[in-house]
Amino acid sequence: MPVLSLDHHVDGPPRLVAGVLRESAPSARAVARVGARFTAPSALLVAGDEVRVVLPGGFLVCRTRITRAGAGGVWSELAAGPAAVLRHTTRVVAAAGGGSHVHDELTWQPPLGVLGRISDPVLRRFGARLLRARRDVLAERVAELGRAGVVVGAAIVRDGRLLVAQRSYPAELAGRWELPGGGVEDGESGPRALVRECAEELGARVVVGERLGTDLPLGRRVLQIHTARLEPGSPEPEAREHRALRWVGPHEVAALGWLDADRAVVAELVDLLRT
Numbered sequence: 001m002p003v004l005s006l007d008h009h010v011d012g013p014p015r016l017v018a019g020v021l022r023e024s025a026p027s028a029r030a031v032a033r034v035g036a037r038f039t040a041p042s043a044l045l046v047a048g049d050e051v052r053v054v055l056p057g058g059f060l061v062c063r064t065r066i067t068r069a070g071a072g073g074v075w076s077e078l079a080a081g082p083a084a085v086l087r088h089t090t091r092v093v094a095a096a097g098g099g100s101h102v103h104d105e106l107t108w109q110p111p112l113g114v115l116g117r118i119s120d121p122v123l124r125r126f127g128a129r130l131l132r133a134r135r136d137v138l139a140e141r142v143a144e145l146g147r148a149g150v151v152v153g154a155a156i157v158r159d160g161r162l163l164v165a166q167r168s169y170p171a172e173l174a175g176r177w178e179l180p181g182g183g184v185e186d187g188e189s190g191p192r193a194l195v196r197e198c199a200e201e202l203g204a205r206v207v208v209g210e211r212l213g214t215d216l217p218l219g220r221r222v223l224q225i226h227t228a229r230l231e232p233g234s235p236e237p238e239a240r241e242h243r244a245l246r247w248v249g250p251h252e253v254a255a256l257g258w259l260d261a262d263r264a265v266v267a268e269l270v271d272l273l274r275t
Helices: 016-021 025-034 114-144 188-201 264-273
Strands: 003-010 037-039 050-054 061-070 072-082 085-094 102-111 149-158 161-166 181-183 208-218 221-230 244-250
Touching: 003 114, 016 072, 016 085, 016 102, 016 114, 016 208, 016 221, 025 037, 025 050, 025 114, 061 085, 102 114, 102 208, 114 208, 149 188, 149 208, 149 264, 161 208, 181 188, 188 208, 188 221
Parallel strands: 149 221
Antiparallel strands: 003 102, 037 050, 050 061, 061 072, 072 085, 085 102, 149 161, 149 181, 161 244, 208 221
């Protein structure tokens, strides 16, 4: 099968680069630069989401399904469209000396017969332009977010269950679920901000653990999730700023009506609860 690939360096940490790869808006900008249109079901993509690309001219449409999205990159494959096979893989690893190395690869199998022989050179030219556009947009967005404010969220686990919080405001978000947390103040580390936010929001004392998943772009800010546990002797968490709190197990996590950003870390949350 034909293969096109592009290797490049991005001046940003791998978790941030991987997070931007999941973001729908930069993908739409990259696709627009090659004369096509991109639509997606959410602002941050997760495994199972389907995206739609209308090719230049508007006559041909590809639907691709995200098969994996996380700290290592994003993988997708064709669900329907003018090819027998189409796979897109973008891998992210830490680069020697800092930043990230990105390997962006398209693999396809044209339809059989005359149409396949005609379409293959067209797909090759379009694919090469698309990979270059993705490279440029990725670098631009990572540079923008490298200067962005940080929001932190706590994945607090106790006895195999996760603490989740239901929003009470603003009106358009009320009733949806999120992980507790908040903004990092000037001169404050992410873990210290989480300790402060959990004390303010929940009246609880927490011990912050490791990072979980990718950075999650939120417009002009970035959400970073950390694992956490209640400190021995901590008061029971209470809903000081939320409508409700719940402790949920791995089978309940995926069924919650999450905010878009928190939805993007559901797979990692389920894995965390099952370890």
